Structure formats: structure tokens, C-alpha cells
Amino acid sequence: MTFLTKLDDATLDARAKPAFGLSQRGRAGLEILGSIQKYSSGQIRPRARAVFEADPEAANLAVEHAADANGTGARARIARARQIADGQPLFRLERFLQRYVAEENFNTGIPAVEERREQFERFMDLPVERAAGGTLELAEVELPKYFEGVEWHLEPGGWDGYDLYGPLFAFGVGPLVFSKGGYAAVGIGDDITEQRVRTVRQFPKPHYARIFEPGCGGATTFRALNTVFPDAELVGCDLSPQLLKNGHKFAERQGLKVHLKQRDAVDTREPDDSFDGIITYALHHELPPKVNAQLFRELFRILKPGGDIVISDPPPFRAVDLFHAVILDWDTRNREEPFFSAVLHSSLDAQLADAGFERVESYPLGQDQYPWITRARKPAA
Numbered sequence: 001m002t003f004l005t006k007l008d009d010a011t012l013d014a015r016a017k018p019a020f021g022l023s024q025r026g027r028a029g030l031e032i033l034g035s036i037q038k039y040s041s042g043q044i045r046p047r048a049r050a051v052f053e054a055d056p057e058a059a060n061l062a063v064e065h066a067a068d069a070n071g072t073g074a075r076a077r078i079a080r081a082r083q084i085a086d087g088q089p090l091f092r093l094e095r096f097l098q099r100y101v102a103e104e105n106f107n108t109g110i111p112a113v114e115e116r117r118e119q120f121e122r123f124m125d126l127p128v129e130r131a132a133g134g135t136l137e138l139a140e141v142e143l144p145k146y147f148e149g150v151e152w153h154l155e156p157g158g159w160d161g162y163d164l165y166g167p168l169f170a171f172g173v174g175p176l177v178f179s180k181g182g183y184a185a186v187g188i189g190d191d192i193t194e195q196r197v198r199t200v201r202q203f204p205k206p207h208y209a210r211i212f213e214p215g216c217g218g219a220t221t222f223r224a225l226n227t228v229f230p231d232a233e234l235v236g237c238d239l240s241p242q243l244l245k246n247g248h249k250f251a252e253r254q255g256l257k258v259h260l261k262q263r264d265a266v267d268t269r270e271p272d273d274s275f276d277g278i279i280t281y282a283l284h285h286e287l288p289p290k291v292n293a294q295l296f297r298e299l300f301r302i303l304k305p306g307g308d309i310v311i312s313d314p315p316p317f318r319a320v321d322l323f324h325a326v327i328l329d330w331d332t333r334n335r336e337e338p339f340f341s342a343v344l345h346s347s348l349d350a351q352l353a354d355a356g357f358e359r360v361e362s363y364p365l366g367q368d369q370y371p372w373i374t375r376a377r378k379p380a381a
């Protein structure tokens with residue numbers, strides 16, 4: 001849900017565009033996965049939903065779920081709904097295909113990149129001709145316990161587990177599989193590049209001088225930030241050195257000036273009151289709820305009084321219907337997302353308010369309540 005899906009003229013600056021890609025065979029392997037995912041979520045899932053909703057017990061639970069605005073009974077209800085769905089062959093088939101694609105993205109994608117390793121290495125090592133002036137600060141950071149050893153989204157070795165994950169997502173999985181939508185919280189046919197720009201537009205003011213993104217990964221959100229706020233100074237941090245290195249190179253090639261730092265987001269080491277805006281994109285569902293609470297306190301500290309925070313993450317369980325809650329919950333155990341369900345049961349709104357934010361509100365931007373926006377303001381001094 002977080003990677004480049006487009007390598008076309010409108011999306012990429014000429015300096016960022018390579019004159020090569022995967023082999024035809026490599027592309028075909030991934031295109032099939034994209035098609036399977038689209039068929040599974042677009043054709044099989046609606047039929048699985050109809051079977052689920054026709055079950056009398058599931059129908060009762062769905063009514064209870066819709067009436068429970070605070071989500072207090074959600075855990076037991078979703079657990080029972082999952083048992084009902086697991087007993088239905090169409091649901092199992094749809095989930096089997098989702099899991100198959102999630103695994104095969106790497107089983108098929110890594111050999112496809114390896115086939116062109118030399119070219120990709122050369123591309124990664126190319127000097128940037130006209131640097132944008134951004135910076136990269138790498139410094140050993142102790143990895144939090146919850147992060148270490150997790151193979152996020154079934155990615156072998158985790159974010160830093162393979163040196164060419166950057167090209168794998170930019171040239172393969174992004175444009176050929178993820179671009180079809182229909183996985184995790186992303187709806188079928190969703191344009192995840194456009195979703196990022198729409199998210200940035202949720203900042204309520206017309207200008208922001210300095211914007212920070214904790215957990216910025218490969219720096220993809222900065223492109224959208226620069227589109228909407230071309231004069232803003234952009235700063236980000238992440239735990240993954242590889243994502244930061246790729247992000248730095250990619251931003252520089254695009255003429256996008258960003259300052260990237262290897263830091264734990266709960267300890268940014270940024271001065272108090274130093275940013276006008278903060279954005280987080282696809283971050284909180286990867287953190288245990290306790291760490292989210294800690295993170296919001298840190299973000300409150302570095303935001304200037306009157307500054308705004310905008311968050312895009314999957315919707316909480318209370319905001320989606322019961323069948324979709326079962327679909328989202330599935331990711332926790334089956335797509336290596338250890339905290340997904342815990343976070344979707346929690347309330348980012350309440351955590352922001354506890355950290356001192358005011359004007360907290362949350363709402364969906366697209367189908368299936370995704371992206372789910374939560375935004376708030378640090379009270380003016």
C-alpha cells in the first residue's frame with residue numbers, strides 16, 4: 001500500500017526515469033499476480049460477501065456491529081464472524097488467492113529483478129546529475145523490539161532483507177500488482193498515487209513552511225507534499241537505512257529536496273515547536289497501540305502551537321461493515337502485520353486527544369472507508 005505504482009511521464013521527472021525495466025518474462029510473472037489479485041477482490045470477494053451476509057448468524061452480528069459506534073463488542077464479534085467466514089469455501093478461496101499473491105510477489109519478483117541485477121545496480125549507483133540539495137543522515141538506531149525480525153507483508157528479511165527491494169517495488173510489484181488495488185485496506189481499482197495527494201490536501205491551511213513525516217520509508221509521500229505545498233521544507237525519518245537511501249536517491253533524481261534521517265519516530269531529536277505540519281502515511285497500523293500513544297506525544301512536542309497533523313491509515317473496525325472487518329483482520333495473521341487488528345480496535349482520535357491535540361476528527365476519503373483520515377491541531381499558545 002505504500003509504494004510507487006507509476007513510472008509514467010506525468011509521475012516522474014525525466015531525470016528519474018530509467019531506460020530499462022524487467023524482462024518480458026519477469027513482467028509477465030508479476031502481471032499474472034496483479035490479475036489474480038484483481039479477479040479475487042473484484043469478482044470472488046463480492047460473491048463471498050453475499051454468502052456471508054446470507055448466513056443468519058452473520059447477518060445478526062452485522063446488525064450489532066453497525067449499531068456499536070464505539071466498537072466495544074468488536075473483538076468477540078469479529079472473532080465469531082471470522083469463524084463463520086472460514087467455514088465458507090468462497091471466502092477461503094478468495095483469501096487463499098490473496099495469500100498466494102502476497103507470497104508470490106517476492107517468489108516471482110526477486111528472480112525477475114535478479115535477472116537484471118547488473119542494470120539495477122548500475123541504475124542505483126548512477127550519480128545524480130543535478131542534485132536537488134536534500135540530505136541523508138544515517139546513524140545506527142537501536143531497533144524497537146516490535147520491529148525486529150518482522151517480515152512485514154511477508155517480505156523476506158523485512159524492509160532491509162534484500163538489497164534490491166527498491167527496484168522490485170518501483171519496477172515490478174508497484175506498477176504490476178499494487179496498481180490494481182484490492183489488497184489489504186486498498187480498494188479494488190484504487191489509485192494509490194492519487195490517494196496520497198488527496199491525503200495531503202486534508203491539511204486545512206493553504207501554506208505550511210516546514211512539514212515532517214515520521215516513518216517516511218522510501219520518501220513517496222514527499223512527492224505528493226511537494227505537489228500541494230511546493231514551498232514547504234520537507235523532513236522525514238525512518239528506521240530502515242535501505243528505504244532512506246533509496247528514498248534520498250529517488251528524491252534527488254526527481255529534483256525533490258527532502259531531508260531524511262535515520263531515527264526512531266518516538267525519539268525524533270527534532271527541536272520543540274519546530275514544524276508547522278506533520279503527516280503520517282500508512283504508519284500507525286505497523287506500531288503497537290502503546291507506541292502510537294508515545295509517538296503522538298513526541299509529534300505534539302515538535303509541532304508548533306497551531307500546527308496541524310494529518311494521518312492516513314486503514315479505517316478502524318468501528319468504521320467498516322462486519323464483512324470488511326473480517327477481511328482487514330485477516331491481514332494480521334496472514335500478511336505479517338502483527339499490530340494491524342490491535343490498532344484497528346484502538347482509537348487514534350482518543351490517543352491524539354490524550355496527547356493534547358484538539359479539533360480531532362476522522363473520516364474516509366474513498367471506497368471501503370480508505371484512506372481513513374484522522375486530523376488534529378496542536379492548540380495555539
Ligand SMILES: C[S@@+](CC[C@H](N)C(=O)[O-])C[C@H]1O[C@@H](n2cnc3c(N)ncnc32)[C@H](O)[C@@H]1O
Pocket residue numbers: 002003144147159214215216217218219220221237238239240243263264265266280281282283286287
Ligand atoms: C508501511 S511503511 C510506510 C512508509 C511511508 N510512510 C509510505 O507511505 O510510503 C511503514 C514505515 O514505517 C517505518 N517505521 C516503523 N516503525 C518506525 C519507527 N518507530 N520509527 C520510524 N519509522 C518507523 C518502517 O520502517 C516503514 O518504512
